Amino acid sequence: MTMRTRSTFRLKAEATRTLLVLASAAFLIAVVSRGEAPLQAQNAPAQSRVTFTETIAPIVYENCVTCHRPGEAAPFSLISYDDVKNRGQLIAAVTGSRYMPPWQATHGYGDFQDERRLTDTQIQAIAAWVKNGMPEGPKAKMPAVPKFTGGWRLGTPDLVLEMPTEFEVPASGPDIFRNFVIPSKLLEDKWVRAVEFRPRARTVVHHALFAYVRSGAYASIDGADGQPGFRGLAPIGANPNISPAGPLGGWAVGASPRFLPEGLALPMSKGSDFVIQMHFHPSGKAEREKSTVGIYFAEKAPDRMLRVLQLPGLFGIGSLQEIAAGGNYAMERSATLPVDVKVYLANPHAHYLGKEFKATATLPDGTTKPLLWIQDWDFNWQDGYNYKEPVLLPKGTRLDVRITYDNTAANPRNPSNPPKRVWWGEESTDEMGSISFGLIPVRREDEPAWEQFATQQQRGTLLAAGQNGTLQRVAANQARGLLAAPGAGRGLGRGGAAASPTAAAAAAPAAITSTSLPPQVMADLFSGFGGNPGALQRALDVTATTIEANPSHAQALAWHGAATLYYSSTNADLSALDRIGLFQRATKEMDSAVGIAPDDIRVRMARGVVLRMLTPTMPRLANVPGLIENARLDYQRMFELQQGQLEKLSQHALGELLQGLAELNSRQGKTSDAEKYYGMIQSMLKGTDYAARAGEWMKTKQPLPQAQTNCISCHTGQ
Amino acid sequence: MRWERGLLGAGVIALLAGSVSGQTRDIDGRSMSPFQPAGKATVLLFVQTDCPISNSYAPEIQRICKAYESKGVGCSLAYEDVRVEATAVRKHLKDFSYSAIPATIDSSRALADRAKATITPAAVVVDASGAVRYRGRIDNFYASLGKPRQHVTEHDLIDALDAILAGKPVPKPETEALGCFITRPQPRNK
Numbered sequence: 001m002t003m004r005t006r007s008t009f010r011l012k013a014e015a016t017r018t019l020l021v022l023a024s025a026a027f028l029i030a031v032v033s034r035g036e037a038p039l040q041a042q043n044a045p046a047q048s049r050v051t052f053t054e055t056i057a058p059i060v061y062e063n064c065v066t067c068h069r070p071g072e073a074a075p076f077s078l079i080s081y082d083d084v085k086n087r088g089q090l091i092a093a094v095t096g097s098r099y100m101p102p103w104q105a106t107h108g109y110g111d112f113q114d115e116r117r118l119t120d121t122q123i124q125a126i127a128a129w130v131k132n133g134m135p136e137g138p139k140a141k142m143p144a145v146p147k148f149t150g151g152w153r154l155g156t157p158d159l160v161l162e163m164p165t166e167f168e169v170p171a172s173g174p175d176i177f178r179n180f181v182i183p184s185k186l187l188e189d190k191w192v193r194a195v196e197f198r199p200r201a202r203t204v205v206h207h208a209l210f211a212y213v214r215s216g217a218y219a220s221i222d223g224a225d226g227q228p229g230f231r232g233l234a235p236i237g238a239n240p241n242i243s244p245a246g247p248l249g250g251w252a253v254g255a256s257p258r259f260l261p262e263g264l265a266l267p268m269s270k271g272s273d274f275v276i277q278m279h280f281h282p283s284g285k286a287e288r289e290k291s292t293v294g295i296y297f298a299e300k301a302p303d304r305m306l307r308v309l310q311l312p313g314l315f316g317i318g319s320l321q322e323i324a325a326g327g328n329y330a331m332e333r334s335a336t337l338p339v340d341v342k343v344y345l346a347n348p349h350a351h352y353l354g355k356e357f358k359a360t361a362t363l364p365d366g367t368t369k370p371l372l373w374i375q376d377w378d379f380n381w382q383d384g385y386n387y388k389e390p391v392l393l394p395k396g397t398r399l400d401v402r403i404t405y406d407n408t409a410a411n412p413r414n415p416s417n418p419p420k421r422v423w424w425g426e427e428s429t430d431e432m433g434s435i436s437f438g439l440i441p442v443r444r445e446d447e448p449a450w451e452q453f454a455t456q457q458q459r460g461t462l463l464a465a466g467q468n469g470t471l472q473r474v475a476a477n478q479a480r481g482l483l484a485a486p487g488a489g490r491g492l493g494r495g496g497a498a499a500s501p502t503a504a505a506a507a508a509p510a511a512i513t514s515t516s517l518p519p520q521v522m523a524d525l526f527s528g529f530g531g532n533p534g535a536l537q538r539a540l541d542v543t544a545t546t547i548e549a550n551p552s553h554a555q556a557l558a559w560h561g562a563a564t565l566y567y568s569s570t571n572a573d574l575s576a577l578d579r580i581g582l583f584q585r586a587t588k589e590m591d592s593a594v595g596i597a598p599d600d601i602r603v604r605m606a607r608g609v610v611l612r613m614l615t616p617t618m619p620r621l622a623n624v625p626g627l628i629e630n631a632r633l634d635y636q637r638m639f640e641l642q643q644g645q646l647e648k649l650s651q652h653a654l655g656e657l658l659q660g661l662a663e664l665n666s667r668q669g670k671t672s673d674a675e676k677y678y679g680m681i682q683s684m685l686k687g688t689d690y691a692a693r694a695g696e697w698m699k700t701k702q703p704l705p706q707a708q709t710n711c712i713s714c715h716t717g718q
Numbered sequence: 719m720r721w722e723r724g725l726l727g728a729g730v731i732a733l734l735a736g737s738v739s740g741q742t743r744d745i746d747g748r749s750m751s752p753f754q755p756a757g758k759a760t761v762l763l764f765v766q767t768d769c770p771i772s773n774s775y776a777p778e779i780q781r782i783c784k785a786y787e788s789k790g791v792g793c794s795l796a797y798e799d800v801r802v803e804a805t806a807v808r809k810h811l812k813d814f815s816y817s818a819i820p821a822t823i824d825s826s827r828a829l830a831d832r833a834k835a836t837i838t839p840a841a842v843v844v845d846a847s848g849a850v851r852y853r854g855r856i857d858n859f860y861a862s863l864g865k866p867r868q869h870v871t872e873h874d875l876i877d878a879l880d881a882i883l884a885g886k887p888v889p890k891p892e893t894e895a896l897g898c899f900i901t902r903p904q905p906r907n908k
Contacts, residue, residue: 075769082800088901093899094863097863099863102864171776171777172776203770284774284777284814378864378865380864412867414869415868416868
């Protein structure tokens with residue numbers, strides 16, 4: 001895996017981009033004059049003796065020609081004496097400013113593999129050589145030109161995938177982020193040890209991220225704009241309904257492909273689609289890209305899983321607050337490790353406004369270990385940082401991460417001019433921020449403790465995201481985006497990309513219908529709530545098909561939304577962001593159904609029941625009080641619609657109605673209203689379980705422990 | 719190589735002679751006088767075939783030259799590669815869609831010297847009187863090497879042309895160009 005790229009462990013892909021000014025004359029003089037001082041390193045030749053063959057060629061061959069050679073990403077070759085001499089002034093300037101070789105992390109703050117860095121002595125030698133007229137030196141001393149294998153650097157891959165069609169990168173214009181889908185045709189589930197990436201148009205391909213998604217997950221948007229793939233830098237896997245899916249690493253200019261450490265491997269499901277998200281940087285000349293990837297599989301499942309600790313969690317969704325236009329902003333987050341861990345890598349992420357990343361570990365004995373420090377974040381260098389040796393951090397170690405943002409007009413990378421207020425989000429004009437640490441607990445028996453810790457962290461993050469309003473903003477943005485998305489109006493069925501029908505419904509109020517769904521759908525749904533996945537899937541399929549035919553079918557929307565919410569809340573395989581995405585869609589569908597048909601009891605019932613049932617066990621979801629209020633309004637409306645004929649209702653229907661209304665009022669602290677409805681149960685449903693429960697409530701007048709809705713026992717359709 | 723040096727020397731002499739009048743020939747042998755504009759001004763654009771920043775400006779150079787052609791502004795490209803042959807320049811012109819702009823290989827650096835250009839890409843604007851009115855970057859897309867802006871906020875070349883056409887002083891007659899150095903021919907140093 002190109003473990004170099006931070007994408008390897010981007011949770012994003014599971015669910016959801018200092019340089020110094022070109023050396024001025026003064027700077028060059030400074031470098032040169034330093035070069036005139038005696039060179040101190042023991043092996044440094046006296047500056048008058050600095051020649052190409054003896055000193056410069058070894059530096060260039062070791063540090064530059066991986067990229068600066070014919071057919072590679074860098075603009076010019078630096079193989080021959082003439083090549084280097086012709087660029088001498090430029091090389092002295094860009095090495096003196098440390099723009100080249102490119103490496104964002106601060107030297108010495110963490111000890112990383114493949115650090116691309118020249119020593120001060122090497123930089124001084126280059127400056128001295130240029131100043132002295134760039135002598136060639138004795139030809140006999142010329143080192144051999146490094147050999148680069150033309151083929152796969154990790155050996156013959158187990159699976160080679162190629163983009164089915166070329167993508168044209170225009171000569172000019174803004175950078176392009178585009179995703180390409182390649183069917184893997186895998187016949188069985190596999191474990192991926194490495195992905196080697198071979199772009200064709202190397203001058204324009206800046207970096208690539210890899211993931212696998214369920215077959216066909218992006219079928220409705222792939223190629224929809226007339227070109228291969230689909231646009232967007234939203235992390236692959238951001239859309240709900242693509243599971244199974246997961247990240248598979250990435251590649252950036254200059255990166256060496258690597259196998260994951262310690263026999264670790266990432267899962268890739270059979271039949272899945274391989275997705276490449278590429279960042280193109282137009283070069284002035286139109287290019288056509290058709291990349292190839294080689295995938296290396298492990299023979300068996302790894303016995304340990306690489307764990308990810310993200311700080312702040314989920315790319316900062318719970319921590320990043322408003323970044324004021326024209327201002328600077330800092331975000332800090334800490335976590336204390338529950339067990340001893342070995343940290344293998346640190347992958348930073350922010351968008352264009354990100355400025356500084358700093359991560360430090362403070363051990364229980366008070367000593368500190370530097371983990372990562374980037375002083376001038378550059379979205380265009382999507383590097384990951386792998387420690388030379390795993391960093392051992394004992395239980396009780398505190399990790400501190402600080403990320404700063406520059407939203408002033410003076411930041412040339414600011415995507416908005418003049419600067420705009422910025423929130424957390426997936427677009428390039430939004431921001432994110434986190435460092436993902438890839439680690440494993442030292443002891444296998446600590447895995448459950450880690451699991452528990454990770455769940456708590458994620459729960460805390462989502463809770464914070466709900467409280468700070470980010471989830472609600474993201475949902476609103478997604479809804480706006482879906483209005484324009486191709487394929488909008490498709491439901492959550494089997495296959496096909498999901499898009500909220502909400503938008504279509506909102507756009508077509510004239511076509512309001514509230515024809516009834518077959519009774520079997522309601523039975524299936526309740527049976528699904530009772531733990532029958534087949535019935536739940538049937539309910540999802542029927543309602544999705546109905547919505548497809550009629551996007552403003554209120555009952556279908558309401559029941560599809562209810563089923564989706566249940567699915568998102570109970571499916572343990574979903575990633576956190578998938579869960580959020582489904583949650584948002586589900587609530588929108590139900591809300592839109594209520595908007596279309598506020599007096600349809602079955603619409604009210606779908607939303608009211610599912611919210612009443614799930615809110616107590618979903619503390620991690622956003623705006624729980626708002627959901628409870630919606631549920632109460634639904635029960636209230638059902639009650640109003642049936643007032644005057646309550647006596648005609650079955651004991652079950654009346655019991656559920658009154659008990660729901662009473663319970664929700666009680667949970668909202670509306671004790672007198674709760675008392676009224678529990679009182680009605682006691683008088684109208686004497687001798688039933690409902691009355692017994694009402695009696696129990698009367699003793700304390702506090703919300704009872706979660707009352708399982710009894711609908712499940714009545715609706716057991718298989 | 720001896721013959722190579724001899725050839726280079728001959729070229730230097732020939733072009734030094736030309737530089738007195740600022741005249742040169744384009745790659746097809748036609749006479750070029752970038753310092754004596756036929757119209758209201760000439761933009762002399764210093765470029766290199768293998769400088770990424772220079773190349774990335776190709777579409778913008780073409781856009782500006784096309785937009786100002788009807789206003790009496792001519793453009794010329796001066797290739798400042800250390801060594802480049804006409805066939806390679808023709809290929810570069812084709813690859814980067816420079817179809818309508820005359821190009822010359824400034825191997826002696828006569829044009830660069832006269833225009834005091836040290837970086838590619840750079841623009842030098844000469845007005846009808848033959849005076850150099852602007853020298854520097856095309857715009858501020860690059861804040862520094864490797865640090866492109868999301869938004870260009872200063873269009874220095876366009877501002878200079880507009881000022882000259884309006885008969886006004888150029889607001890910033892000199893700006894710092896960012897890109898690759900123009901190297902002067904020098905003898906091989908053993």
